[in-house]
Amino acid sequence: MTTLDHAKVSESRPNPPKSLITKLNMGTGMIVGIVFAEVMYFWGKSMWDRQEAVMENRILTLSMFAWCIGFLIGIGAFIGPFRWLIGKDLTDEEQLFLAGKGQGVSRYFRYCTDHKVVGIQYLVGVMVMLGAGGTMAMMIRTNLITPGSKWVNAEIYNSLVGLHGITMIVALIIVSTGPFGNFILPIMIGARDMAFPRLNALSWWLLFTAIPVLCSAWFFGGIPTGWTAYAPLSVQAGGGMNAFIVTIIIFAISSAIAGANITTTVVTMRAKGMKWNRVPIFVIGATISVAMAIPAFPSFMASQMMAAFDRTIGTHFYDAEFGGSGWLYAHLFWIMGHPEVYVILIPGVAILMEIAPVFARSPLFSYTTAVVGLAGIVGLSFLVWAHHMYISGWLPSLNGPFMVTTEMISIPTGLLFLVLLGTIWRGRPWMKLPMLGVYALLWNFLIGGITGIYLSDVPADDYLHGSMFVTAHFHYTLMGAALTGAIAGLAYWFPKMTGRMLDERSGYISFWLVQIGFQVLFLGMFAAGSQGQPRRVADYEQAFATSDLISTIGAYLVGIGMIVLLYSVVHSWRKGKIAPMNPWGAKTLEWTVPYPIYLENFHEAPVVTSDPYGYGRSEK
Amino acid sequence: MSTSTEHVMHHDAPEVVGRRERLGVRLIIVADGAFIFAMIFSYFYLRNLNVNNGWLPADGHTFTVSSGWLLALPFIIAAISHNFGQKRRESMGVLSIVTFVVLAIGLVMQWSQLSNMPFMLAEEGGFEGAYASMAFFLGGANLLHYVLGTFVALGIAIRTKRGSSTGTHETWRLRTAGSWFTWLAISAVACAITTSFAAV
Amino acid sequence: MSDQHEVVDLPPTPGERLRNAMKARDVRITMIFGVVITAFFVFIGLWFYPKFMPEIMSESMKRGKDVIVYFTVISAPIAGLVIAIALYTLFDRHHGDTPPEEAASFRTHTPIVFVWTLVSAIFCIVAIVWGLTEMNVNSEDATANAKTALVVEVTGSQWVWTFNYPELGVQSEQLNLPVDRPVEFRVHSVDVNHSFWPVQLGVKVDANDRVTTLAHTTPNVLGTIDIKCAELCGLYHAYMETQGKVMKEADFNSWVTAQGGHVA
Numbered sequence A: 001m002t003t004l005d006h007a008k009v010s011e012s013r014p015n016p017p018k019s020l021i022t023k024l025n026m027g028t029g030m031i032v033g034i035v036f037a038e039v040m041y042f043w044g045k046s047m048w049d050r051q052e053a054v055m056e057n058r059i060l061t062l063s064m065f066a067w068c069i070g071f072l073i074g075i076g077a078f079i080g081p082f083r084w085l086i087g088k089d090l091t092d093e094e095q096l097f098l099a100g101k102g103q104g105v106s107r108y109f110r111y112c113t114d115h116k117v118v119g120i121q122y123l124v125g126v127m128v129m130l131g132a133g134g135t136m137a138m139m140i141r142t143n144l145i146t147p148g149s150k151w152v153n154a155e156i157y158n159s160l161v162g163l164h165g166i167t168m169i170v171a172l173i174i175v176s177t178g179p180f181g182n183f184i185l186p187i188m189i190g191a192r193d194m195a196f197p198r199l200n201a202l203s204w205w206l207l208f209t210a211i212p213v214l215c216s217a218w219f220f221g222g223i224p225t226g227w228t229a230y231a232p233l234s235v236q237a238g239g240g241m242n243a244f245i246v247t248i249i250i251f252a253i254s255s256a257i258a259g260a261n262i263t264t265t266v267v268t269m270r271a272k273g274m275k276w277n278r279v280p281i282f283v284i285g286a287t288i289s290v291a292m293a294i295p296a297f298p299s300f301m302a303s304q305m306m307a308a309f310d311r312t313i314g315t316h317f318y319d320a321e322f323g324g325s326g327w328l329y330a331h332l333f334w335i336m337g338h339p340e341v342y343v344i345l346i347p348g349v350a351i352l353m354e355i356a357p358v359f360a361r362s363p364l365f366s367y368t369t370a371v372v373g374l375a376g377i378v379g380l381s382f383l384v385w386a387h388h389m390y391i392s393g394w395l396p397s398l399n400g401p402f403m404v405t406t407e408m409i410s411i412p413t414g415l416l417f418l419v420l421l422g423t424i425w426r427g428r429p430w431m432k433l434p435m436l437g438v439y440a441l442l443w444n445f446l447i448g449g450i451t452g453i454y455l456s457d458v459p460a461d462d463y464l465h466g467s468m469f470v471t472a473h474f475h476y477t478l479m480g481a482a483l484t485g486a487i488a489g490l491a492y493w494f495p496k497m498t499g500r501m502l503d504e505r506s507g508y509i510s511f512w513l514v515q516i517g518f519q520v521l522f523l524g525m526f527a528a529g530s531q532g533q534p535r536r537v538a539d540y541e542q543a544f545a546t547s548d549l550i551s552t553i554g555a556y557l558v559g560i561g562m563i564v565l566l567y568s569v570v571h572s573w574r575k576g577k578i579a580p581m582n583p584w585g586a587k588t589l590e591w592t593v594p595y596p597i598y599l600e601n602f603h604e605a606p607v608v609t610s611d612p613y614g615y616g617r618s619e620k
Numbered sequence B: 001m002s003t004s005t006e007h008v009m010h011h012d013a014p015e016v017v018g019r020r021e022r023l024g025v026r027l028i029i030v031a032d033g034a035f036i037f038a039m040i041f042s043y044f045y046l047r048n049l050n051v052n053n054g055w056l057p058a059d060g061h062t063f064t065v066s067s068g069w070l071l072a073l074p075f076i077i078a079a080i081s082h083n084f085g086q087k088r089r090e091s092m093g094v095l096s097i098v099t100f101v102v103l104a105i106g107l108v109m110q111w112s113q114l115s116n117m118p119f120m121l122a123e124e125g126g127f128e129g130a131y132a133s134m135a136f137f138l139g140g141a142n143l144l145h146y147v148l149g150t151f152v153a154l155g156i157a158i159r160t161k162r163g164s165s166t167g168t169h170e171t172w173r174l175r176t177a178g179s180w181f182t183w184l185a186i187s188a189v190a191c192a193i194t195t196s197f198a199a200v
Numbered sequence C: 001m002s003d004q005h006e007v008v009d010l011p012p013t014p015g016e017r018l019r020n021a022m023k024a025r026d027v028r029i030t031m032i033f034g035v036v037i038t039a040f041f042v043f044i045g046l047w048f049y050p051k052f053m054p055e056i057m058s059e060s061m062k063r064g065k066d067v068i069v070y071f072t073v074i075s076a077p078i079a080g081l082v083i084a085i086a087l088y089t090l091f092d093r094h095h096g097d098t099p100p101e102e103a104a105s106f107r108t109h110t111p112i113v114f115v116w117t118l119v120s121a122i123f124c125i126v127a128i129v130w131g132l133t134e135m136n137v138n139s140e141d142a143t144a145n146a147k148t149a150l151v152v153e154v155t156g157s158q159w160v161w162t163f164n165y166p167e168l169g170v171q172s173e174q175l176n177l178p179v180d181r182p183v184e185f186r187v188h189s190v191d192v193n194h195s196f197w198p199v200q201l202g203v204k205v206d207a208n209d210r211v212t213t214l215a216h217t218t219p220n221v222l223g224t225i226d227i228k229c230a231e232l233c234g235l236y237h238a239y240m241e242t243q244g245k246v247m248k249e250a251d252f253n254s255w256v257t258a259q260g261g262h263v264a
């Protein structure tokens, strides 16, 4: 961490309470986790020694769960509940210890309840995931550089696509609400911490346990199903699928916990005077996003548990011979899946709505419209899932109704554009890195949105479904909008999170490389899809060669741009310019606290008297 | 990133914390509810499709309908006894133990139901069909609810016994636990109703 | 489109307001931009995009293509407006480490919000009606042709397609179709999900285990069709492709006979 940080921390080391919690950290967690997994594995081997896929899946799945549980025990996640159980609640001193009081860098490796620590943990975690997913994307594109290139074989290729997909999806679900939702959001609403600090730590460390599990998929034959893991293919798949299933179940629990925590924080812990119409729009967006995940993700979890049972104990949820159905999987998956794309998208857009007023120096245009737009998207997004099943044949007569609900989403989505445009109109944009994101989003989300309307239309989807066109469309929304928003957010809040400014020059270089490369990459992919190239293919015909070559060139540009960004972040974090308290002249509460931030954020509870968008000449 | 020279922990008023915890638990109930809903949806979806006549094969076996209801009963009793005790705190000592014992019995009953499933295919170790799979899954979810319920009930019983269960904050917590037990009862009834529709 | 309504300064009647707003320099320039960009997107939709579509060999394919082309045209003004506004604001940029001067305080503007919502609702309704109509035409065609349609049973298995003509007693790994005769594809799978995609015919339907799904179309141009699988189905999904032919009735009949089938 920063030198700033060290200096102050080392002098004020309070006597840690002499309880078990002081001895536990990530290391003990790993040891206990590995022991648990090993014990489970060998016990399983002795119990079920037949060489059958069912038995092997059973042993692997249980061992992976054992690792997760062991890790959590080893890091002390269950001490709190246990102490509650026996009626000896944690003392103040112990709670202060858990909050990381006076522990310097080591608290990042503990079960630390300070929301700022959790925010940084999420940030680093997300960067690692994006790095891994991005590397896999480069490998996918390298294999597709020419038709017939056998750079990797079909098995590895399919695994790359699946792992790239699920890594990116998980990373993007938490990319904004993890780092900024935990670090910044409580300060933004004037709270001292999250509502449930221990659950906060739990949500992060649960997620952490899933990372090695997901990586282990490589050693058990990969994830050959794509991130959607359609059954019955997923039931047929080899050992790597267990890793996918365990990851999703853990992740669903983690996000339910995080969702309940952030939602409760925002609902009950806002500063005095922060009425609902004075809440910063990022807070609204982040809350909507995590709250939406609460009802949505359990359905995904159920679908994966069923897959696990089919694979490990011989149930038949998805096996048509015994009354199961692949359509059931598709329903459960997309009942989660469509809300989930908005879980990803909304925080990114909300960050840019937070940024636009600051850098255009004009109030957020029509706050109500923004909220109505976001709420409208949420409401509709639970009613559209079967647009992913138009051609599955499950009930063609319902394609019409689902088409209607889907296209209706264009109305609230349009409102979000209006808000952003209204905000920057007649402002003088301050061309800092965060502001560039606003313009990038307007373009990318426009393309993503319009192509989405084609896909929601049944006759067009009859042609486009399952083609590269779809892949290009959702990258425009996920990467072009949500990831762009998250990167802008990183540039915006970097000074508050690290005490230093993000280096501008490398930031600009990265921005342009990524955005230009992105257009080349995915416009090429739109072309390939329109020509008829299916998605998730390891190889293709000569007819698509030009489009794919263009795509790959774009991908390399993006890759280089992302490396520059990584350099910029690492370099600035260590040696960047020291940031002033409020470098952007913004009016939300997080800019009123100096760095390093006091353990409970505010010495005196702030009182809010207006919304944070009082920019503009008449309102100074 | 944060440092501090102060050694005190900030405390909010017990009511404030209590309300907060209640909202948190309610949100978790929403998540759990979505999970139960997903299962019930799957049950009726597969039953309705009846692909390859595999929902309940011609010679298929089912759990008895009454066993589903019998397994909901401990949840109902527990919800009543906890919520009653939570309102009349003087009876909490006894009632918290009742709640715990009832749930523990339910846990054992649910376990034994799952270990004696009538519809297992002997030689392959698989399930007879989609009904069997769903019934197992619903039973498993019930089992998980029993584990969580028993844990909470045990904690409340111990805390009541030790007297750590006094004060405004604790009153709120007991109320919050009340919503949890009520939800467990509701979900068990929903599952019992669902499994009452076995045959197509 | 609503680009005319951009900015209004508070004169009495709506008509006057509009006229005044239109006089503002920034509104005019934005509108000019908007028109140019709209034209650009119309050009992309009408002329450029169709170049990327494969040969159109059936009405259903044509309908799918039309949707894409005309939706591009309809959304061009919206895209034009959005991009024009964004571009215009970029004319007067501010650099440096201190914030620029405060802009006009422009909190909300009910007429604009209203008009914007109305326009996007209209756009949405057009899209819905268009889509429903086309869908309806497709399914009416299917019903009308139910009696005369040539039935082809399509079986997906890892990783080949097989085609069975039950009425003709032919089984083949090659899909041959007579021109101008409606076909009904009855699709199913014997293992995992596949998706039957005769590219140039513009239809697609999933192949599920033990369930039959239907797709209808009428090939109306002679030529070759690429048949692909559009649902990841395991290791060799990428290679689960074959070709088919749309041929003259007579050629088709002789192919059937050569395969040992009987011509109806």
Ligand code: HEM
Pocket (backbone or CB within 6 Å): A134, A137, A138, A140, A141, A161, A162, A164, A165, A166, A168, A169, A172, A225, A226, A227, A228, A471, A475, A478, A479, A483, A521, A534, A535, A536, A537, A555, A558, A559
């Ligand atoms: C450098 C940037 C990226 C490149 C070059 C890239 C490239 C690709 C490619 C080539 C595919 C396979 C398409 C197919 O055959 O279906 C793919 C799939 C996918 N990508 Fe990316 N991608 C990038 C970034 C992202 C990001 C930021 C996300 C965030 C959500 C993402 C999410 C996905 C998903 C969900 C899939 C689908 C995987 C599946 O089919 O199961 N990608 N990407």
Ligand SMILES: [Cu+2]
Pocket (backbone or CB within 6 Å): A337, A338, A341, A384, A385, A387, A388
């Ligand atoms: Cu969707």
Ligand SMILES: [Cu+2]
Pocket (backbone or CB within 6 Å): C194, C195, C229, C230, C231, C232, C233, C234, C237, C238, C240
């Ligand atoms: Cu396939």
